[in-house]
Amino acid sequence: MDLIYGIDLLGTMVFAISGAMAANRKGIDIFGATFMGFVTAIGGGSLRDVFLNIRPVWVEDGNYLLAIFTGVLISVLFNKNLYSFARTLFLFDALGIGFFTIVGVQKSLSYESSAMAAVMLGMFSASMGGVIRDTLMNETPLILRKEIYASACLAGAICYVLLHMTPISENFNAFISASLVFLIRFLSVRYNLSLPSVPPVEEKET
């Protein structure tokens, strides 16, 4: 339990770093960077909890906010250096979305959502923070662009819900499903893979 709590705080911090770095890249002031770190880190999980009609965890547990401020501080102090760690940060992020997806599915199921809703809410947990980050920065959200990101979360969430119906232990299931998210994300970036889109319709002149 303590391990999961620790990973959750660490993942929150990594998300806060990603939000604050996006703000730093655009020359936004340090308050704006803190704000972006905050909404990126809490956005996905808060939306899930709001839909489950429960309170987001950070409203009562101050440690999440401390993790966020630590992440923002790191991004402000070590901004330049962080770019040398781009690969490390990418790995952390890929691990983080795998973890957040599965935690999101588990929480939704334990609050009695349907299995399908748990899949959507697990995917939301991991990806909506980034959607809010991109929308506030006035950019088309990453998940609407060509990269495989939230679809990796979706695959992992579906995997968890399916294995949940088998006698496999919950912990083992969580490990397999989170690894699947990580692997899909990792391989898609490594080999530059993307999903097909529907061919656009040519508009005829009339």
Place this chain on the structure above:
Amino acid sequence: MDLIYGIDLLGTMVFAISGAMAANRKGIDIFGATFMGFVTAIGGGSLRDVFLNIRPVWVEDGNYLLAIFTGVLISVLFNKNLYSFARTLFLFDALGIGFFTIVGVQKSLSYESSAMAAVMLGMFSASMGGVIRDTLMNETPLILRKEIYASACLAGAICYVLLHMTPISENFNAFISASLVFLIRFLSVRYNLSLPSVPPVEEKET
């Protein structure tokens, strides 16, 4: 009751088609199209439910998600052909927003919102899905442009709340008010009507 439930699922599917088609037009991948279909279909109703402090219906009833995936599938498989049905889709959409508006007002009243809040929440139910769709696609929301869309919903919602104070039966009231939304929407597109805006203030050089 079963009829209303069926219409609700059908309306959800039509909204999902509209969201997914918007994504297809921009060359977004099939996952992004699914995501857009989903948020367009559930956005308005979920926001209403969150403000009423209850759980959105799709969190517990998997049929809504099935309706959405069916809509997305239709938009992906029949993308090109759907444009030939543009007129049919428009009629479905106009019927859909009429229906969603009134269902939204009824639900809000039954959860003891004030009459005025029920009007706003009814209008939200029908129009916020599209607002979220446009915002995520990085466009100015349709309802902030010249077309009469959410204002048709507003008129229908006000009509329902006013007739609700008379001895008219609830079903008849719902039918009249939903038809009003449909009629305003239909006629405004047919005759290219729009609401006035406040004349912009000329900025003086100083």
Place this chain on the structure above:
Amino acid sequence: MDLIYGIDLLGTMVFAISGAMAANRKGIDIFGATFMGFVTAIGGGSLRDVFLNIRPVWVEDGNYLLAIFTGVLISVLFNKNLYSFARTLFLFDALGIGFFTIVGVQKSLSYESSAMAAVMLGMFSASMGGVIRDTLMNETPLILRKEIYASACLAGAICYVLLHMTPISENFNAFISASLVFLIRFLSVRYNLSLPSVPPVEEKET
């Protein structure tokens, strides 16, 4: 109590004016102006209440909606003249965000959020309405630009939470903390102050 209720309604009205004026400037129709006035006025407080898992106040108390419609009406009728009152409106807005911040902190604490979460939610109450307004208008939110706005709210919220631990009376604390928000906002605009940003990283050619 009646005074605070009155100020709350007045602040709501001022926020509605600011939202509707933003819409008027872009030539958006009167429905869109009403919609923008509404979301600007209720956005911040509603988000706070949703995170606290309670119902936003306007869902049950129709007076807030009346205050908003009054604000929109003022902005539509006196649009041109309001620009002559730009300074007055600025002062009202600065007072308003001070007031909303502290009310937001108090409400969050009374619903048993952690002290740190109360700070964030107080800042949210006063500033998220504007963030939603700017995002819907497809602009980079004001609080991500150079002006000191939400950071003034943050300072006031922190001040309140800190003084809350001392024997100072709640009313006196509220007065001091709200004045701090007002003063920081006022002086930063008067003397054109801004927070530093993290220097952008030069991208090396490779």
